[in-house]
Amino acid sequence: MSRSQWGADETKRDPHAHYAQGVAAIFIHHTDTPNNYRCADVPRTLRNLYTGQTRDRNWGDLGYNFLVDKCGNIYEGRAGGTDRPVIGSHAIGFNQGTVGIAAIGTFGPGTPVPAAMERGIAALAAWKLGLRGVDPTSKVRLTSTNDKSRYTKGTSATFNVISGHRDGFATDCPGEALFARLPAIRHLAAHLQGRSAQRPFGADPAGDLAGPASGQ
Structure with missing residues (x-):
């Protein structure tokens, strides 16, 4: 779902998006919001997050590049183009050349992570990394740009x-339960990159961006 579809007020944000040379990695987050939502109501949640992160945190826009709900629907977060390497405000010290994907909800210990959400995150990661041919199961070296991260500025x-x-960063995010599912998400993303018959490698997951499932 695009920003216009979920109702982003574009007058609230910094009009100038900033770009990296490419995307080398993805950081997974959770929004730390209630889990008992209807997917049809997610646009209202996004508008609230948008207001908080632009006005209250002064991040200039949503910090996350994308968000995924429990039905597996994908939402455009930070403005600047879904297929471009937009620099977000989601991982202090490591925003340059990375993408922030936030799972809508709270995923502390013992919280089930919906299968549809996992599939949505994996499909998005497969596409976004696939734009540069990056293997979702690989590793990458990143250099910190801020002493407030887990690594002092300049440390790789x-x-x-x-x-x-x-x-x-020193945080519980994305929650113990979702963090434990990251290995499965990596492998599913890699598998999706190879399923050219169903989704061409590097193709935009347009169906996943279409909108929320009805009645949920």
């Missing part, structure tokens, strides 16, 4: 190409 560290927010 090795990450999984699909990592959790906690890998780069």
Whole structure:
């Protein structure tokens, strides 16, 4: 679902998007919001997050590049073009050249992660990384740009190409339950990259961006 479809007020954000040279890694987050939502109501949640992150946190826009709900629907987050390497505000010290994907909900210990959500995250990661031919199961070295991360500014560290927010910052995000599912998400994303008959490698998952499932 595009920003216009979920009702982003474009007058609230910084009109100038910033870009990296490409996308080398993905950080997975959760929004730390209630799980008992209807997917049809997610646009309202996004508008609330948007207001909080632009006005209250002064991030200039939504910090996340994309968000995924429990029905597996994918939403455009930070403005600038879904197929472009937009620099977000989601992983302090490691925003450059990375993408932030946020699972809508809270995924602490013992919280089930919906299968549809996992598939949505994996499909999005497969597509986004596939634009540069990056294997979702590989590793990458990233260099910190901020002392507030887990690594002092200028320090390089090795990450999984699909990592959790906690890998780069002192936080519980994306929650213990979702963090535990990252290996499965990596392997599913890699599998999807190879299923050219169903979704061409590097193709935009347009169907996943179409909108929320009705009645959920």
